[in-house]
Amino acid sequence: MNRFAYASPATVTEAAAATGLVAEAMVTFDESAVLKAGGIDLLDLLKLELLTPSVVVNLRAIKGLDAITQDAAGNVAIGAMATLSQVAEHPLVRGSYPALATAIAGAAGPQLRNVATLGGNLLQRPHCWYLRSPAHHCLRKGGGHCFAIHGENQYHAIFDNHACAIVHPSTAATALVALNAEVELHDAEGATRRLPLEDFFVGPDDDIQRENALRPREVLTAIHLRKPASGTRMAHLRQGEKAGFDWPLADVAVVLAIGPDGVCREASVVLGAAAPVPHRARAAEQALQGRHPGEAAAGDAARAALRGATPLSLNAYKLALFETLVRRAILAALA
Numbered sequence: 631m632n633r634f635a636y637a638s639p640a641t642v643t644e645a646a647a648a649t650g651l652v653a654e655a656m657v658t659f660d661e662s663a664v665l666k667a668g669g670i671d672l673l674d675l676l677k678l679e680l681l682t683p684s685v686v687v688n689l690r691a692i693k694g695l696d697a698i699t700q701d702a703a704g705n706v707a708i709g710a711m712a713t714l715s716q717v718a719e720h721p722l723v724r725g726s727y728p729a730l731a732t733a734i735a736g737a738a739g740p741q742l743r744n745v746a747t748l749g750g751n752l753l754q755r756p757h758c759w760y761l762r763s764p765a766h767h768c769l770r771k772g773g774g775h776c777f778a779i780h781g782e783n784q785y786h787a788i789f790d791n792h793a794c795a796i797v798h799p800s801t802a803a804t805a806l807v808a809l810n811a812e813v814e815l816h817d818a819e820g821a822t823r824r825l826p827l828e829d830f831f832v833g834p835d836d837d838i839q840r841e842n843a844l845r846p847r848e849v850l851t852a853i854h855l856r857k858p859a860s861g862t863r864m865a866h867l868r869q870g871e872k873a874g875f876d877w878p879l880a881d882v883a884v885v886l887a888i889g890p891d892g893v894c895r896e897a898s899v900v901l902g903a904a905a906p907v908p909h910r911a912r913a914a915e916q917a918l919q920g921r922h923p924g925e926a927a928a929g930d931a932a933r934a935a936l937r938g939a940t941p942l943s944l945n946a947y948k949l950a951l952f953e954t955l956v957r958r959a960i961l962a963a964l965a
Contacts, residue, residue, distance in 0.1 A: 632676075632679065632683075634676075634683050634686050635684060635685045636686050637686070637687045637688065638687075638688045638691040639687060639688075639689075640691055640692060642692055642849055642851055643816070643817075643820050645665060645692065646816060646817050646847050646848055646849045647818035647847060648685070648687045649662075649664060649665055649685070649687050649847070662683065662685065663683055663684065663686070665686075665849065666687060666690075667689055667711060667747040667749050667750035667753075668713070668747040669745070670754075671755060672686075675755065675762075690711070692711070695710055695851060696713070696716065696747075697709045697712070698712055698717065698720050698722060703857060704857030705855065705857050706723070706855045707814075707853070707855075708723075708853045708854075708855070709852055710750075710850045710851050710852055710853065711749060712747060712748050713743065713745065713746060714737055714738070714746050715743040717730070717731070717734050717748050717802075718731050718734040718735040718743065719731075726855075726857065726858055727864070728864060729805045729809070729865055729885065730809065730855075732805075733805040734748075734801070734805075737751070738875060748802060749853075752803055752806075752827075753842065753850060755799070755841070756796040756797065756799050756841070758778060758797075760778055769834075769838050769839075770794060776794045779791070779942060780943070782944065783942040783943060785797070785877070785945070788904055788939045788940065788942070788948050788949065788952075789901075789904050790833055790834070790906055791942065792940070793834040793835060794906060795906075795942060796834075796906050797902075797903045798831065798903075798906060798907050798908055799877075801868060801878060801881050803902065803908045804883045804900050804908050805866050805883040806853065806855075807827055807828050807908040808884065808899070808900040809855055809856075809858075809883075810826065810827075810828075810898065811853050811855050812824045812825060812826055812827060812853070813825060813827050813830050813852070813853055814851050814852040814853070814854060815845075815850055815851065816849050817847055817849075818847040818848075822851070824854065827853070828907075828910065830843050831908065832907070833905070833906045841906075861887060861888040862886070863885075863963040863964055864883070864884060864885040865883075865884050865959045865960075865963035866881065866883045866959065867881065867882050867958055868881035868902075869881070869955060880903050880904065880951045881901070881902040881903055881955070882899070882901055882902070882952065882955040882959045883900045883902070883959070884900075884960050885897070886918065886960070888964075893920060894918045894920065894922075894923050895919070896919065897914075897915040897918040898910070899918070899956060899959075899960075901935065901952055904948070911931075911934070911956070913935065913938075914931040914934045914935035917930045918931050923964055924964070928960040931956060931957070932952075932954070932957035932960070935952060936949055936952060936953055
């Protein structure tokens with residue numbers, strides 16, 4: 631690990647001005663300064679010397695970035711520096727967004743959840759072993775091709791995997807995209823902007839060397855969630871090789887808006903660990919809308935969720951796994 635200086639600005643504007651890029655988000659590996667939230671993923675990148683900053687800018691000293699608040703309309707804002715434990719255990723989250731609480735409560739172990747932040751979780755780098763290997767100069771590092779497509783790809787993408795086969799590393803993102811969350815971004819001039827989280831993530835077909843839409847000298851400060859409509863049901867399910875403390879092989883978030891007549895008015899079905907960004911299964915959503923959801927509709931949606939999948943040589947098992955999880959998540963939401 632290279633030597634670096636350490637700075638702790640007191641405001642978001644100062645932090646944004648101190649660095650051009652966020653360490654966990656961007657692919658260029660020669661930043662002069664990077665931001666540190668919880669530091670879990672950043673420490674790995676520093677140890678591997680995939681990042682060699684001259685300055686690490688700590689966000690912990692900035693007051694209010696860990697707040698979880700609710701406005702008069704019932705909408706909830708979660709500060710980017712709120713730890714995963716804070717979010718998973720907060721009564722506002724558990725009461726109104728149980729799918730998010732479940733997704734986060736199953737991430738990593740309790741020690742990491744007590745340190746890792748929601749913002750850092752969304753901005754962590756993919757955990758593709760080729761990307762993180764100093765010996766492999768892959769596409770994301772400016773190389774000529776994706777080693778995973780014809781290599782060890784058992785944990786890689788089954789959608790949108792023709793250019794780069796990474797899967798998005800954040801389980802929280804799966805639930806947040808299903809909930810139509812928005813992110814708040816703050817720049818060095820004090821201006822803020824908000825955009826849907828689904829639009830914030832950038833896939834390899836749009837830019838092979840970016841994973842999100844952060845601009846230089848910009849900081850992720852909050853995640854915004856609308857108050858769920860009456861009749862909203864939701865669930866999150868994951869499956870890993872181990873019951874806990876493990877990266878998911880597949881995870882699914884389902885959010886259903888059920889009318890007074892029992893008909894599904896709107897549906898969100900999002901797959902995690904399936905694509906370079908959280909994958910919205912639009913065919914599955916269409917299979918649910920306008921129907922009385924039950925076993926038959928859940929089965930139809932589960933099969934529809936796999937339309938367009940292009941599994942690689944070692945990960946076709948994910949097809950049956952996702953079909954099962956989608957069906958079970960729909961039924962769990964209804965229950």
